[in-house]
Amino acid sequence: MEINITFAPEAGEPVRFAAGELTAYLGRMLAEETGTLSVSLEVRPDREPGLPDWFSVNLEERGGTVAGNSGRAVLLGVYDCLRRLGCRFPAPVKGCETVPSLTRQALALRYEHRASFYHRGVCIEGADSRENLLDFIDWLPKAGYNSFFLQFRTPYAFFKRWYLHERNPLRKAEPFSPADVPVWTEEAEGALKRRGLLLHKVGHGWTGAALGFDAQSWDADPEPLSEEKRPLAAQVDGVRGLYKGVSANTNLCFRNGDAAEVFAALVADYAQAHPGVDYLHVWLADTYNNVCECEGCRATTLSDQYVELLNEIDRRLTAQGLDTKIVFLLYQELLWPPVKARLTNPERFVLMFAPISRTFEQSYPAVGELPPIPAYERNRIELPTSLEENLAFLRGWQRQFAGDSFVYDYPLGRAHYGDFGYVKLARVVSGDVKRLKQLGLNGYISCQELRSGLPNFFPNYVLGRTLMDERADVNELMAEYFSAAYGEDWPAVADYLFQLSGLSSTDYVNGKGPRTDQDMAARMEAVRELCLDFTPTLDAHRTPQGWQTPFWAALDYHRAYVLKLSRALRHLALGEAEKAAESRRAFLELICEKEPDFQPWLDVYRVLEVTENYTGFRGGAEA
Numbered sequence: 001m002e003i004n005i006t007f008a009p010e011a012g013e014p015v016r017f018a019a020g021e022l023t024a025y026l027g028r029m030l031a032e033e034t035g036t037l038s039v040s041l042e043v044r045p046d047r048e049p050g051l052p053d054w055f056s057v058n059l060e061e062r063g064g065t066v067a068g069n070s071g072r073a074v075l076l077g078v079y080d081c082l083r084r085l086g087c088r089f090p091a092p093v094k095g096c097e098t099v100p101s102l103t104r105q106a107l108a109l110r111y112e113h114r115a116s117f118y119h120r121g122v123c124i125e126g127a128d129s130r131e132n133l134l135d136f137i138d139w140l141p142k143a144g145y146n147s148f149f150l151q152f153r154t155p156y157a158f159f160k161r162w163y164l165h166e167r168n169p170l171r172k173a174e175p176f177s178p179a180d181v182p183v184w185t186e187e188a189e190g191a192l193k194r195r196g197l198l199l200h201k202v203g204h205g206w207t208g209a210a211l212g213f214d215a216q217s218w219d220a221d222p223e224p225l226s227e228e229k230r231p232l233a234a235q236v237d238g239v240r241g242l243y244k245g246v247s248a249n250t251n252l253c254f255r256n257g258d259a260a261e262v263f264a265a266l267v268a269d270y271a272q273a274h275p276g277v278d279y280l281h282v283w284l285a286d287t288y289n290n291v292c293e294c295e296g297c298r299a300t301t302l303s304d305q306y307v308e309l310l311n312e313i314d315r316r317l318t319a320q321g322l323d324t325k326i327v328f329l330l331y332q333e334l335l336w337p338p339v340k341a342r343l344t345n346p347e348r349f350v351l352m353f354a355p356i357s358r359t360f361e362q363s364y365p366a367v368g369e370l371p372p373i374p375a376y377e378r379n380r381i382e383l384p385t386s387l388e389e390n391l392a393f394l395r396g397w398q399r400q401f402a403g404d405s406f407v408y409d410y411p412l413g414r415a416h417y418g419d420f421g422y423v424k425l426a427r428v429v430s431g432d433v434k435r436l437k438q439l440g441l442n443g444y445i446s447c448q449e450l451r452s453g454l455p456n457f458f459p460n461y462v463l464g465r466t467l468m469d470e471r472a473d474v475n476e477l478m479a480e481y482f483s484a485a486y487g488e489d490w491p492a493v494a495d496y497l498f499q500l501s502g503l504s505s506t507d508y509v510n511g512k513g514p515r516t517d518q519d520m521a522a523r524m525e526a527v528r529e530l531c532l533d534f535t536p537t538l539d540a541h542r543t544p545q546g547w548q549t550p551f552w553a554a555l556d557y558h559r560a561y562v563l564k565l566s567r568a569l570r571h572l573a574l575g576e577a578e579k580a581a582e583s584r585r586a587f588l589e590l591i592c593e594k595e596p597d598f599q600p601w602l603d604v605y606r607v608l609e610v611t612e613n614y615t616g617f618r619g620g621a622e623a
């Protein structure tokens, strides 16, 4: 069949990319058909700016139209109609998609859709190869997402963890030069721009840069703080210096010197030099209870100083004629709303609410009575864990700022390691998204491991699809996803993963609640039995040629992973510290050895980091 895709001569890269994708997929789906199919791709901008992505699809056997309110929306419309025609994109992993064969008579689609939220994205975390990053970017619009956030000025920290194989003693470091990072960053940004995806950048590292450091990771800085810059560092316990040697975690003193001017100039220069950045994140140190205690800083709050800094940045960007959006962050000390300072140009800013210490055992609650915000005590704050406490802080800020906003949340950064089945977490994610409008939030960026696919990428899929359409039913998504991943035996997998989810706990693995816990120990024993009982089902999907789908192979590996991890957790919950540490080492050996076989599915670096730093295994130092 001849496929003829047309678009306006002035169409940008995303429309051209969409044309290539549509040609390739339709070509595979209609390989048996003859004649010509003509489809036109059209950009039809909205009359008012700032509306979420919109697309319309009108297809029949001779062809038709895919239109969108931007080039990106045309691409999203292309992937959405391919999905409605039976294609499945269940993972950011090569070889996992399914593409059906169709007759041209099956091309019968006429619908339009406006995305439920403006901001729908993922932020890089964990340890990632260049391929992981590019594969993830390729997958984003297929799952309905429109944004990606590269943290720091470059994703050096995440590449370094992977290429040096940090925390995997069984693998030798690969050749990796910091000089590769700008090249790969440009490549990733090019992949985002080709798809018209919104680019978020930086966030961490500004305070370190203001102190004269490169500040591209959370690693300790090799050089000491210069005497010239020392007056700009926060004074904590009478000392001005780097917080535990890490400039990215060091707060500034906004009273003792010109820290605000230095910081604002850095942001303005960066925005000038990087016009491709759509959302520039301006955050302070990534630790709490280490803010400046000098007399001048004590006379105000960190949030007031933050808002004054943001106003200074806005003045500079306005003077330079830049319309870059600035994202400001509500977490740690900055959860407390400012007392006096207010943003003078709200249009410039986007509020980002990061309930980093929340539980993932439930979704955000219905908005009702919220507890009062506790009094702010300098360097003695406790992070809120209940969802209501977290939301009380959000409400406090929303009384002062009515502009654009989104939540920055962490179901797939840390929490997911506690849900062995991933289906409970997927339900929490679905419930959270369905609450966003009530909470007055205009989207969601997931701060997460890109390799969060064990047993599968269902929670990530649910997030993308539900942000695109908040009416999406999680059970229907499950049928769609699981049938693509596991074939007709998917209900048996769903049942098994539901039971695993019911027995496991995101809170326990993330250090919330008592470590000795008889009930948890019993649950971990039940997990073991469940895994053993599942063996015949697994075996039925293995042939001499291999597993029925890559998802069955991952599920088999996942079973071994859960057996080892649940054993370590059972000993921990019984208070058997020695046995717990020993069992965790056996877990570590398994996943370090198997990492090459399941590289895109499990972030070995991150699960070891979480179980060492949060779960409470003694002597977490690696084998």
Ligand SMILES: [Zn+2]
Residues within 6 Å of the ligand: 234, 235, 252, 253, 254, 255, 256, 292, 293, 294, 295, 296, 297, 298
């Ligand atoms: Zn100070």
